[in-house]
Amino acid sequence: MKYFKRLFLSISLLTVALLSFVYFFKGGIILDSLGIHLERFSIQSVNVPEEYSPVDRNKNGIPDPLDIVLTARKEVEQRTHYKSTYYAGGYPPNDEGVCTDVIWRGLLGVDIILKDLMDVDIANNADLYPRVGGKPDPNIDFRRVSNQNVYFERHAESLTTELIPGDIENLKEWQPGDIVVFLEGFHHVGIVSDKRAKDGTPYLIHNNRPFAAEVKLTSFSTPIAAHYRWKY
Numbered sequence: 177m178k179y180f181k182r183l184f185l186s187i188s189l190l191t192v193a194l195l196s197f198v199y200f201f202k203g204g205i206i207l208d209s210l211g212i213h214l215e216r217f218s219i220q221s222v223n224v225p226e227e228y229s230p231v232d233r234n235k236n237g238i239p240d241p242l243d244i245v246l247t248a249r250k251e252v253e254q255r256t257h258y259k260s261t262y263y264a265g266g267y268p269p270n271d272e273g274v275c276t277d278v279i280w281r282g283l284l285g286v287d288i289i290l291k292d293l294m295d296v297d298i299a300n301n302a303d304l305y306p307r308v309g310g311k312p313d314p315n316i317d318f319r320r321v322s323n324q325n326v327y328f329e330r331h332a333e334s335l336t337t338e339l340i341p342g343d344i345e346n347l348k349e350w351q352p353g354d355i356v357v358f359l360e361g362f363h364h365v366g367i368v369s370d371k372r373a374k375d376g377t378p379y380l381i382h383n384n385r386p387f388a389a390e391v392k393l394t395s396f397s398t399p400i401a402a403h404y405r406w407k408y
Contacts, residue, residue, distance in 0.1 A: 222342055222376030228351040231408040233286045240286045240408050241353030247285025248367045248381045251278050251388035258385045266291060266315045275365050275383045276319045279355060282367045282381070288406070294318040294327050304330070321363035325402055328355060332404040339393060339400065341375040350378050351405070356393065359401035368393070 228241040236243070251273070259272040268277060280290040295314045302308050307320040317323050335354065340346040352370035366382030373379070373392050380393045 221374045222344060222347070222372075224344055224347045224350075224372060224376045226351070227348055228353060229408040233408075240406075241351060242370060243285040244282045244353040244367060244406075245370050245381065248278050248282030249369070249390065251281060251383060252381060252390045255387040256383055257387050258383050262316055264315060266318065273383060273388075274319065276321055276324055278367060278381060278383050278388060279324060279365055280318065282353075283406070286406075290324075290327075291318040293331075294323065297327055297330070298323070321357065321365050322359070324365060325357045325359065328357070328404040329402065332406055335403040335405055337400040337403050339377060341373075341377045341394060344376065347372075347376040347378075350393075350403070352378075353406065355404040355406075356380060356400055357402040357404070358396065358398045361398045364396075364398070 228239060231240050232238065232243075233240055234243070238246070254271065256270075256277075257272045258274060259268070260274050261268070268274075273281075283290050291314070294317065295312070298305050298308055298312045298317050302310050302312055305317070305323050305326050307322050308317055332355070336346070336349050338346065339350065350368055352368055354368040356366050356368060358364040364382065364384065366380040369379035369381050369390055371379040371390065373394070377392060377394050379390050380396075381390050382388065
């Protein structure tokens with residue numbers, strides 16, 4: 177009797193192993209057998225073509241979009257502390273800031289001084305900027321998400337806000353150095369990384385409590401309100 181029980185158990189385990197093996201190579205859902213939960217996965221990575229601008233403003237041998245990413249990533253590497261406050265002169269200390277500080281700091285990598293550009297545009301078009309209220313304040317205006325959104329909408333290239341994992345044609349529209357804005361639920365902004373997940377979706381360099389980080393763009397449940405690319 178014990179022999180048959182062992183034989184039955186061996187056949188059952190072998191069956192489960194064979195079925196799991198088949199599903200493994202199909203990239204489907206592995207059986208949830210014997211109380212063991214195995215998740216869905218894909219075998220092959222999605223390879224998304226690199227179609228960013230080759231322009232190199234500062235002649236350092238690195239394309240501008242990658243320069244922006246590398247400069248913004250320094251926020252992650254030093255774990256820039258998230259701190260939202262008003263600073264006389266506008267700029268926060270190098271080791272602290274908020275999401276908008278990732279943007280202007282990243283653009284400094286290609287010698288673009290966003291504060292100066294926004295200060296001029298706000299001074300000439302204050303009524304277009306909702307967080308200005310007709311009274312420009314260079315100490316804070318350039319660090320507000322909604323103000324950055326207005327500036328980029330006016331002066332950068334607007335791109336798709338739809339993100340489809342695994343869809344190469346869609347993912348080609350998301351390239352390093354792009355700027356992503358969230359407005360629904362909470363105001364947030366970040367820079368698209370040159371790093372991608374297995375399904376081809378890009379990572380985002382941003383700063384949210386407690387410090388700057390590089391995370392999957394798909395980890396945000398808030399809808400993407402805008403997607404911009406600097407006109408290199």
